[in-house]
Amino acid sequence: MGIVIVTNKVAQQSNLSIIDQYIKNSNDINALQVEDSRLPKSKSYLKIIGIPFYPHSNHQEKLSSSEVETILKQNHIFNNISLASKPCIIKISPKSDMAIVWLDIWDIQSSQNMKLLINRCFNVGNYIATIRGANMNPGVPQCKNCWKWGHSTFSCCIQGAKCVKCNGPHKSEHHREFGWCCKANAKTNSPRLETKKGEPCSHTFKCSNCKGNHQADSNICPFWRHHFNREWHVKKYTEIHENRSQSIHSNVNSASKQ
Numbered sequence: 001m002g003i004v005i006v007t008n009k010v011a012q013q014s015n016l017s018i019i020d021q022y023i024k025n026s027n028d029i030n031a032l033q034v035e036d037s038r039l040p041k042s043k044s045y046l047k048i049i050g051i052p053f054y055p056h057s058n059h060q061e062k063l064s065s066s067e068v069e070t071i072l073k074q075n076h077i078f079n080n081i082s083l084a085s086k087p088c089i090i091k092i093s094p095k096s097d098m099a100i101v102w103l104d105i106w107d108i109q110s111s112q113n114m115k116l117l118i119n120r121c122f123n124v125g126n127y128i129a130t131i132r133g134a135n136m137n138p139g140v141p142q143c144k145n146c147w148k149w150g151h152s153t154f155s156c157c158i159q160g161a162k163c164v165k166c167n168g169p170h171k172s173e174h175h176r177e178f179g180w181c182c183k184a185n186a187k188t189n190s191p192r193l194e195t196k197k198g199e200p201c202s203h204t205f206k207c208s209n210c211k212g213n214h215q216a217d218s219n220i221c222p223f224w225r226h227h228f229n230r231e232w233h234v235k236k237y238t239e240i241h242e243n244r245s246q247s248i249h250s251n252v253n254s255a256s257k258q
């Protein structure tokens with residue numbers, strides 16, 4: 001069982017002794033059975049920029065999360081900070097040699113720890129790193145307009161919308177009316193019936209992101225399962241991008257041979 005005490009001002013660590021004192025002096029409470037009082041904890045999200053992704057002289061070994069932890073331990077500005085999870089490190093962009101480090105830190109509800117750290121600078125070797133605030137949810141967003149990962153719906157660049165089910169150029173909620181699969185067609189091998197209004201489309205399509213047998217927003221999609229893993233997403237998109245440019249090259253090559 002826990003007791004929550006509501007205060008009229010933001011409670012500080014030093015106020016806790018008042019409560020502990022009260023508990024100790026109360027005859028109705030066995031103080032030995034009561035744990036120390038503590039301030040409510042929350043998480044704050046920060047990112048560090050200006051850190052090299054390849055900090056070693058061979059320029060091949062990547063910055064690891066344990067190295068980041070060591071860097072933080074050696075720096076006095078992080079003295080009273082405890083991490084809520086392992087630091088997450090990604091390259092700023094595939095061609096960059098600089099990193100962004102995401103940190104989740106334990107904080108109190110007034111975000112006091114975060115406020116002390118934001119915009120502070122510190123040295124990492126010859127580099128000057130800067131701490132910035134980060135979004136509440138450091139996961140990778142999925143656009144609800146084109147269903148690609150890595151940008152939010154508000155910053156989508158495509159004209160119109162894509163269907164989450166068939167990837168066709170219509171809004172997902174209009175799939176029954178605009179998707180070819182749900183229209184009656186007598187010319188197909190086994191004549192296709194129209195999907196009735198109010199009934200779900202029973203046809204299957206491949207996910208536009210991973211080509212698996214599910215909708216593009218499904219929680220069994222590997223893109224969804226890794227949506228807290230920026231590194232995985234960056235790697236995946238680099239792979240897809242490379243494959244695409246390779247297939248464009250081979251198409252160009254075969255076209256020029258003809």
Ligand SMILES: [Zn+2]
Nearest residue numbers: 143145146156
């Ligand atoms: Zn989009």
Ligand SMILES: [Zn+2]
Nearest residue numbers: 163166175179
């Ligand atoms: Zn559709």
Ligand SMILES: [Zn+2]
Nearest residue numbers: 181182201203
């Ligand atoms: Zn259908």
Ligand SMILES: [Zn+2]
Nearest residue numbers: 207210212221
């Ligand atoms: Zn998928």
